[in-house]
Amino acid sequence: MFQPLPLRKQRDYRLLLSARAVSETGTEVSRLAVPLTAATLLGASPAQMGMLAAATSLPYLLIGLQAGAVADRLKRHRPVMIGCEVVSALAMATIPLAWIAGLLTVPWLIAVAFTVGTCMVIFRAVNFPHMVAVVHDSQRTEALAGFQSAYSLASVGGPGLAGLLVQLITAPFAIVVNAVSFLASAFLIRAIKAPEAHTPAPPRGMWTEIREGLRSVAGHPTLRALAGCGMTINFFGPAFIALFVIYSLNVLGLPAGLVGALTAFAGVGGLLGAALTPRLARRYGENRLLVLSVLLFPVDFVAAALASGPTWAKFLLMSASTLVTGMAIVAFSICFGAVVLREAPAELRGRVNATMTFMIQGVVALGSLTGGLLGELLGLRPVLWICAAGVLLTIPWIWFSPLRDSSAQPAR
Template structure:
């Protein structure tokens, strides 16, 4: 038996992990500084805040699917990821420059959000298949949990750093930190030495592979056909379809809430600027705990049970946010506590869902399936941002928050009415040895690595 080297001792994984640390820490500064810039310096309306939120997710709808197909085609994905970081950092840097020159507007912020969002789409779709070149299959669940810990740590410390920078430098100038973080991430990625697995290399054919996809990786095939194959693989697989639907539901109403959160926190709850990020701090702490316990819970109870249990807690943060009132200290404590619970649940869901996707998706389709999932779960946030802005304008901020809370409850039946319930009822040892809780779709091959 080959000796397994722990991830923390693998140089390339540490660099990949470190790249995400600095980028996510910088992005947390932007998540607070950009909306604060729009609200406090540019007097943005709820509808404008909705457009600003939607702009970050719109690229998932515009370019997400073709980018996923290209990620499966290209043999070298790392240079593309490095380029994304450089372009995104340059775009963010234009905000403080424009502010100092007197050119900054809400439209400028929306344009920057579109550029950074496009880079995010490309990076994420290339990062998932790239991970298979850096981390062996049996360590990928732990690797995904490690990435979730990055997001959690950034969310835990990012708002405090952002609040300090905004207070000292003002919101636009604080974005310089985010721009610098993209450059550091690019340098970390550039230092990875692991050879990338060519996307076009011949693979052993399986008797379960459908005829129309037997030469799926040939360059002669049209991009449209490859995109369609990825969508059919996702839609035809009951488990992947249920996970995607759950992600779309929570992200739709999460983006709607996010679009009006800063306005709600400042004007309705009366939170000072440095406390506006308290929800992110709570979520980050919960996410850090979730990253620690998720692999252990999955190992002990099985991924299906963890997924079903995690969605039960998703609505908690929405409900507390909508109902919050009273003195600042009480509101802050309630929001932080509820977000800790939600953070644990969301990260457990994300880790187990990501592992299930790598397991269930055919090996040659990982990029396209991942792009299709991102197209749905991230692209829907563009509509969510617009929904939140419209609800805030028409109903008012607190009623809009209650609508978001009611919508978050719909996440529960997305999974509980799926084949995952059968896998959860099965003995854990038997389920662990089974490749799937549902039969593979007729339109796509079953992954031989399950």
């Protein structure tokens, strides 16, 4: 039986992982620097700030499904990935240049955010099937865990780096770091040598192909359950997050520093989840981990809603719950990707992934808006209880699906 080298010894995987780590860290810097540029230097209105926040995610709704169809048509995905990173780098580089020239405006920032968001949608659509060319089938879960580790590290270290850079060189010039990170990612991906043997799907019309992707998800019990579960957590999760900071500051009375520390605990939980999931998946299987991880989703919501008493007690409770939930969410994400790769037909992987992304990311903005509106109408703590109850709905999606039967999972 063929035994591939450990991932840490595979040059191409190290290059792909390094590309994602560099790019995600740069993106975390811009996640702070771009809104700061708009708010403090350009005097953006609340409406403009909302448009700026939505500009990055809007492409998921506009071209997410089409990107998946295109990904399945391609014989080679790597050139498209490189092109996306280069275009993103050039778009980001225009911000400090426009600031120096006195031309920078809020609409300019929105246009850059939309361009980078469009590139991100296309990149993720082609990166998913491309990973099959780099990673052996038996190592996909471990590879996905590596990517989740990179995302978690970026979420832990990126905001601190962003704050330091904004203080040292101001927000517009901190964005240069993101432009450089996109270019570095492009060079790392270009150095990958693994041959791409993807068999492109024959073009049959864009909407015909999109419908095939939609039918593949809707008609497959496992994929349908994963999509429903993902949409549920991505609706109630953002509703919770939209109110979390103001709830922590105004209702619980936590200092701003401790609120930031809670975010770091989520990242640490993600790192632990990424480290443990490959071993647990080898022992128990991805199906069983998915079944168990959804049971932990409500922990953070319930702990936040229950928090009371002295500051140290509230912080201790919420930091522990954030750590546990961070582990559960990353474990779920890793196993989610592995199961989608396993269950989706090879010729439809791009479209299945794009359909999943379209459905799951498409509800994020709706959840945030709903959380804010309910917070105005009902108060903050009641909305947290509503979110906790809503997240419980993730459990039946997984428990009443074929994923509950771990014996149906292929033997390793």
